[in-house]
Amino acid sequence: xxxxxxxxxxxxxxxxxxxxxxxxxxxxxxxxxxxxxxxxxxxxxxxxxxxxxxxxxxxxxxxxxxxxxxxxxxxxxxxxxxxxxxxxxxxxxxxxxxxxxxxxxxxxxxxxxxxxxxxxxxxxxxxxxxxxxxxxxxxxxxxxxxxxxxxxxxxxxxxxxxxxxxxxxxxxxxxxxxxxxxxxxxxxxxxxxxxxxxxxxxxxxxxxxxxxxxxxxxxxxxxxxxxxxxxxxxxxxxxxxxxxxxxxxxxxxxxxxxxxxxxxxxxx
Amino acid sequence: xxxxxxxxxxxxxxxxxxxxxxxxxxxxxxxxxxxxxxxxxxxxxxxxxxxxxxxxxxxxxxxxxxxxxxxxxxxxxxxxxxxxxxxxxxxxxxxxxxxxxxxxxxxxxxxxxxxxxxxxxxxxxxxxxxxxxxxxxxxxxxxxxxxxxxxxxxxxxxxxxxxxxxxxxxxxxxxxxxxxxxxxxxxxxxxxxxxxxxxxxxxxxxxxxxxxxxxxxxxxxxxxxxxxxxxxxxxxxxxxxxxxxxxxxxxxxxxxxxxxxxxxxxxxxxxxxxxxxxxxxxxxxxxxxxxxxxxxxxxxxxxxxxxxxx
Numbered sequence: 241x242x243x244x245x246x247x248x249x250x251x252x253x254x255x256x257x258x259x260x261x262x263x264x265x266x267x268x269x270x271x272x273x274x275x276x277x278x279x280x281x282x283x284x285x286x287x288x289x290x291x292x293x294x295x296x297x298x299x300x301x302x303x304x305x306x307x308x309x310x311x312x313x314x315x316x317x318x319x320x321x322x323x324x325x326x327x328x329x330x331x332x333x334x335x336x337x338x339x340x341x342x343x344x345x346x347x348x349x350x351x352x353x354x355x356x357x358x359x360x361x362x363x364x365x366x367x368x369x370x371x372x373x374x375x376x377x378x379x380x381x382x383x384x385x386x387x388x389x390x391x392x393x394x395x396x397x398x399x400x401x402x403x404x405x406x407x408x409x410x411x412x413x414x415x416x417x418x419x420x421x422x423x424x425x426x427x428x429x430x431x432x433x434x435x436x437x438x439x440x441x442x443x444x445x446x447x448x449x450x451x452x453x454x455x456x457x458x459x460x461x462x463x464x465x466x467x468x469x470x471x472x473x474x475x476x477x478x479x480x481x482x483x484x485x486x487x488x489x490x491x492x493x494x495x496x497x498x499x500x501x502x503x504x505x506x507x508x
Numbered sequence: 509x510x511x512x513x514x515x516x517x518x519x520x521x522x523x524x525x526x527x528x529x530x531x532x533x534x535x536x537x538x539x540x541x542x543x544x545x546x547x548x549x550x551x552x553x554x555x556x557x558x559x560x561x562x563x564x565x566x567x568x569x570x571x572x573x574x575x576x577x578x579x580x581x582x583x584x585x586x587x588x589x590x591x592x593x594x595x596x597x598x599x600x601x602x603x604x605x606x607x608x609x610x611x612x613x614x615x616x617x618x619x620x621x622x623x624x625x626x627x628x629x630x631x632x633x634x635x636x637x638x639x640x641x642x643x644x645x646x647x648x649x650x651x652x653x654x655x656x657x658x659x660x661x662x663x664x665x666x667x668x669x670x671x672x673x674x675x676x677x678x679x680x681x682x683x684x685x686x687x688x689x690x691x692x693x694x695x696x697x698x699x700x701x702x703x704x705x706x707x708x709x710x711x712x713x714x715x716x717x718x719x720x721x722x723x724x725x726x727x728x729x730x731x732x733x734x735x736x737x738x739x740x741x742x743x744x745x746x747x748x749x750x751x752x753x754x755x756x757x758x759x760x761x762x763x764x765x766x767x768x769x770x771x772x773x774x775x776x777x778x779x780x781x782x783x784x785x786x787x788x789x790x791x792x793x794x795x796x797x798x799x800x801x802x803x804x805x806x807x808x809x810x811x812x813x814x815x816x817x818x
Contacts, residue, residue, distance in 0.1 A: 309660070402667035405676050405797070430796065436671065439678060440537065440548050441795030454667070463680050466547040 265369055268307060268318055270336070271329035274350055275300055276485035277362055280378050283369035289321045296479060296487070315339055325368060331433070352484045354417035355386070362486070378486060385489035389496055392423035398447040398470070399426065403455040403463050407436050414484045415453070422496055424449065443467055449499055453478050471502035518762065518769050522776030529780045530556050533787050538794045551680070558677045558685060559786045559800075560779040562745035563755070565692035565737045566590075567778025570752025571771055572699050572734035575706045576727050579637045580815055583753035584620075584738040587640070588647035590749070592623025592735075593742035598655045598669055602662055607681055613688040617739030623647060624735045675748040675801025677786050688744040695737035696775060702730055703767040710765050748801045750808020751778050751785075757815060781807075 268289035269275040275294040278287050284300075289307045294300050305321060308314040311332045318326070323345065328337055330349040341347050350365075352358040359379045366375020397419050399409040409415040410430040419426055427445045428437065443466060450467070452460055452474045460472065473495055475481055480491035533556040534549065535541055544552065566584055573582035573589075584590045596619030597612060605611060630643040652673065659669045679685055699706075705726045738752075755778035756770065763769035785803040792798060 312660075404668055405671040405678055405799075407667055407671075432796070436797045436799075438790050438795045438797050439680075440551055440790075443547055443551065465680070466550055 265325055266321065266323045267369070268321055268323040268326045269294065269328075270307070270310065270313055270326060270333060271350065272296065272310075272479070273329065273483040273485035274327045274365070276483060276487065277365050277378075278369065280486040281362070281366050281369065281371045281374040283365070283371045283374070286369045288323060289318060296483075296485075312336060315343070318345075319343070327365070350484075352414055353412075354414065355421055355488070358414075358484045358488065359383070361484075382486065382489050386421070386492065389422065389489070389492055392496065392499060395424055395448040395499075396427050396445075397424035397449045397451055398428060398442060398445070399451045399453065400460070401434060401454050403452070403460045405436050406439050406442065407434055407454075409434060409453075415451075415482060418481065418488060418492055419451065419495070422492055422499075439464055439467075446470065449473055449502070451475075451495065453482055471499070471506050473498045473502060515769055518773050521762075522759075522773045526560065526776045526779045529783045530560055533559065533783045536787070538791060554680050554685065555677050555786065555790075556783055557689070558679055558744050559783040561685075561689040561692055562677070562741040562748065563751055563778040563780070563782025564775035565696060565741035565778070566748065566752040566782070567755030567759075567774040568696040568699055568771060569734040569737045569741070570778070571756045571767070571774045572702075572706065572730050573752070574756055575710050575767065576730050576734075577640060578710075579640055580757070580818075581637060581641055581753070581812065583750060583812075584734070584741075585747065585749035585752065586644050586648075586812075588623045588627050588644045588651065589620045589735050589738045590742050590747045591648045591651040593617065593620040593739040594673060594747045595619055595623075595651045595655055596739070597672070597743060598658050601669065602658050608683045610687045610691070612684060612743040613691045613740040615739075616743045617691070617736035620735040620739040620742070621732050623651065624731060628731075671799055672746040673801075674799035675746045675804065677745055677782075677800055679744045685744055688740045691740035692737050695733050695740065696771075698733050699730065699737070700768075700771050702726070702733075703771060706730065706767040707765075710767070745782075746799075746801065748782065748785075749805050750812065751782050751804055753815070754808055754811050755781055757811070 265286045266288045267278065267286050269278060269287060270291055272291065272294045275287070275290050276296050278284055279297050279300060287304055290300055290304045291310045291313060292306055292308060293310045305317070307317045307321070313336050315336070318340065326340055326345050326347045328347060328349050330337070330351040337347050337349070350361045352361055359382070362379055363375050366372045399415055399419065401407050401409050408428040410428045410433055411426045412430070412433045416426040427447050447470050450460070450470045450472050452472060457472045457474045475491070475494050475498060477494070480487045481495065534552045535543060537544060537548070537552070543549065569584045569589070570582070573584065573587060574580055593616035596615045600612060600615055627640065627643045627647050630647070631639040655669060655673065659666050705721050708721060709727070756774040759770055759773035759777045763773045782800070782804070785807065786800045789798045789800040789803045
């Protein structure tokens with residue numbers, strides 16, 4: 241009898257343990273920025289799938305399963321992973337996300353419009369993964385780093401995400417919010433996030449700075465030799481600037497110092 | 509004597525129309541009419557030059573395609589010639605080849621030739637109008653898919669290639685513009701020199717043989733020249749549809765089918781059409797831009813249907 245009771249307790253116990261494991265969060269990240277946030281708060285053990293573009297931290301691509309492209313992830317691979325939560329960037333992923341939602345997955349879109357929303361999303365990621373404390377610490381650290389960045393005053397900026405054709409990041413983008421936080425005023429005020437614009441208009445606007453995220457300064461100067469007065473900011477590591485993630489404060493710092501260098505170079 | 513007088517009159521008329529639209533493109537902007545500041549003037553001049561050159565080249569190529577294939581629907585875009593050139597350019601971009609000198613127009617021209625050869629092979633010996641257009645559409649779709657495949661591998665070029673496939677006259681690199689327009693001009697002059705053969709061909713294959721012309725050789729040469737011109741145009745303007753279809757038909761209304769008159773008039777009509785399309789593309793939503801291929805397709809698609817029904 242005792243043996244029977246012991247055996248049933250063992251079977252029930254192992255069953256419950258398996259059930260607990262199934263209830264654990266299994267995240268698929270469809271955004272490089274979200275992958276960075278998950279690693280930064282130490283919740284990588286909850287991460288089971290990433291995209292080909294999730295290049296930071298470097299171990300992510302080595303250790304996590306890839307579900308393929310950012311815009312066209314493999315639904316089959318995601319189904320195989322059986323995630324309990326899919327975190328996505330939203331922009332450019334519409335079709336894949338609606339398919340995943342139709343399949344019954346819990347899909348959440350993290351698309352911060354500015355730094356405050358980014359902090360809120362880091363906190364939410366912490367809550368979803370049970371790493372609230374780490375998330376709060378990360379937000380605190382980023383806030384501290386951000387307050388140490390000096391501000392640029394009364395300078396206008398044009399953010400070119402592609403040089404040919406000329407496509408800009410408008411005031412509706414996170415990138416614009418980042419520049420605003422540093423003190424820049426984005427001249428591209430449009431309804432669309434990334435509209436194609438006329439080079440003639442850019443010449444007439446005469447922005448103080450042009451931030452290049454899709455081409456080199458040499459390439460831009462060769463394409464638009466007539467835009468001479470604007471100072472060019474061309475960061476080396478674009479990912480730090482365009483991804484709304486934990487490295488954004490370092491990216492902001494880089495933009496600030498590159499702007500200062502460009503102004504100094506121009507003055508000489 | 510009379511025909512010479514007509515030729516001069518048509519040439520002058522075409523030149524006057526082209527110059528007027530060129531002048532309009534340069535002087536009329538969102539700020540009103542007038543000579544703009546020097547830097548903007550240069551930018552507009554370069555853009556108008558690209559529009560005029562690419563438009564004229566596409567129209568000259570369209571003339572040759574329509575005559576050699578005896579198909580009023582033939583056009584560099586519908587034949588897949590432009591898509592072939594665009595695929596060649598996408599391939600060069602994929603491998604990071606710098607956009608300078610003759611390498612782009614030359615590669616685009618060769619790819620364009622190969623595409624037209626493939627379309628004609630698929631269409632079969634009969635060269636029926638519908639077969640050629642359907643083969644062109646199929647090859648077009650295949651090449652567009654190939655280009656999308658290439659940019660899927662290398663996401664960095666995504667915006668550039670997508671806009672390029674919809675037409676973009678914002679090219680400002682002098683070496684590329686000079687090389688492309690030079691190649692297009694040389695090809696157009698060559699085709700103009702072939703006017704005698706193209707005239708004979710428009711009256712029928714048999715007559716051209718009776719006139720002692722090597723039909724096969726001359727046809728292939730004209731098709732190759734038209735494809736090389738298309739490649740040169742595409743390398744500075746991207747894929748722009750229907751200019752090569754509309755311009756020869758519009759010009760034919762004024763000049764008739766004599767290629768000596770038709771070719772320069774069609775070139776001028778092509779230049780005018782593309783410059784006007786670009787003017788609309790850059791000013792309708794200023795400062796936002798619409799790809800110029802969208803405007804030309806909005807004009808050209810109903811035109812195509814009209815010709816088809818005729």
